[in-house]
Amino acid sequence: MALAKVDFFSNSLQRTVNFNILLPDDLTTCKALYLLHGYCGSNMDWLINSPVSELSSKYNLAVILPSGENSFYLDAKGTGKAFSQYIGVELVDYTRNVFGLSSSRDDTFIGGLSMGGFGALLNALKYPDTFGKVFALSSALIVHTISNMKEDTPCPHKMADYDYYHSVFGDLSKLESSANNPEYLAEELVKAGKTLPQIYMSCGTEDFLINENRMFKAFLDAHGIPVTYVEGTGVHDWHYWSKALEPSIQWLLNDPIKKQCVNPYLPSWEYIPDAEPYVFNGRVYVYGSHDRFNGQVFCLNDYACWSAPVDDLGAWRYEGIIYKKTDDPLNPDGRMCLYAPDVTVGPDGRYYLYYVLDKVSVVSVAVCDSPAGKYEFYGYVHYADGTRLGEREGDEPQFDPGVLTEGTTTYLYTGFCSAGDKTRTGAMATVLGPDMLTITEEPVFIAPGSCYGKGTSFEGHEYFEAASIRKYKDTYYFIYSSVAMNELCYATSKYPTKGFRYGGIIVSNCDSDKRTYPGGNNHGSIVEIMGDWYVFYHRQTNGTWFSRQGCMERIAINADGTIRQVEMTSLGGSKCPFTGHGEYPAYIACNLFRCDGSQEQLPKITQDGRDGDKEQGYVASITDSVTVGFKYFDCVGVQTVKIKVRGYCDGFFEVRTSLNTKPLGSIPVEFTNVWTEFSADIAIPNGVNALYFTYVGNGVASLASFSLA
Structure with a gap:
């Protein structure tokens, strides 16, 4: 590791300036952090008062330490001090060119303390295409504090006077709606749909x-902007900042959003179950039905699509409504709901959406030129004589279509078999021609329903619903929900329409070993993303079956083609545990149960507001003996655990890393009608751990989040 002092002429500042730079030994793989000092500080502060030199070497991180004087890292018009442009454009370009630093946004960070924390946040939001991540320690977020200052008004924090703030921030009466306000910049980015x-x-x-x-933080939460927020014992001094630097760098290099997604993988206010995931053109697209928060039946909303880059399964993007229930000619008044769909690419390169309305038994098809554009109604699956599938005498009702296209042939899988109904035989496979509508081979049954499974490989796991199909190498995988409903099972065959044998359970939304989540029906499928396989499924929320959310887990297809059942986790598709530091929302809980095994008065994941309101989810209805569990966290040196709670409660939360051990400690809580933070000194063992919070006490509590420090 090398330390260099660099002098160069800055066009932004119109003079020669200097900065310090820490360069690790391996510049080919290093990332860059632009680290800002505080008020009345210098570019030597971090070097003198913190372990930044050691951390630069330890984490192979280039650290650039500029001087911001007392500018708040803003552009002061007419003074020749364009510090924002200097930090966010000129210095980044100069160091990239001279030292060969990565030009990738994902490798470029900014951070700071106090005034530098403000400057880091503001310039990260001002130059979002340059900086992928920002950390801010004890930030001087004083815009609202000084915006009403007059010439004779003293500063509440006694940091400086009106003349100074006016010279740095400009007209203070207009500050809140200016580009010198981080909140204003964030709102503009959200409005523009920018990352x-x-x-x-x-x-x-x-x-x-x-x-x-x-x-x-409350502003960010209210606008649905993700933030990792940490509080710890300390004042506004180097003791706190020096201690906080390494966790901040660890977060930059291994944060729980970029490299790890969470469950549910979509925002906590979105309800898209019945997922069919596909990779198209470098993005993962999820097609599903669309539940309504606090809905009274399944699938009340129109089809919405989300997608994510294949290399960032935490960065899901809302693609919009792709198909409305009123787009089907059978449903002009919208009284029928759009049940679980599937999508396939036809021989003409277009995208075909197959679905069934809730009160008819025919398969409808819509088409689009792109994966997530506006689909247009195309027609109904029919026999050669024009009779729609499901309406010919002897046809069984169509339900939950799954589709796979090979060449000019499309295989359609359908069926619904409730327990004890002898009129429903099982899952069907139907072959369609190149027009994607006309049947060329009539339906055959490939998996038995509950009344016809005895003596077959499916016995005990007969077909219920949720037909889905995938092909891996030379094997067809038929994924379905069994008569147990909570299970997503699979069967395999070398042929698309015959020879399927039961393979096993892939995932259950009640969990794998014991019932640790209030499950219900299940629907999803598997997909390969950059060489790894994942299962997409859904969980129940809000104490009903009608507000379901999509989850995902990594799976493995073994050499013999088998798939071992996976447990429910909070990780989603992540390849590694969460960082054992910082704040995590409670809605990522993967375990909700009563310690006595009772299914009465179970907790639930819910939200405030109405359907469509971007309110963060939380766990509600927590009563005595309820456990809320999260998996998994890579913990190092955790000494404090905090929880954010509200409700009519009086007791404590026990904290464990295993259900079979005594608690590591407990956090007392009391009645509060607003979210209130409670904490305790609890040492979490180093290593990868689950975390379980068990309530012991009176009343009913809700849990919004927890923090590790």
């Missing part, structure tokens, strides 16, 4: 700026 940098904040609980930091 924001990932944000990490940390502040001491005794810091005089703690309220400003909490207010900014």
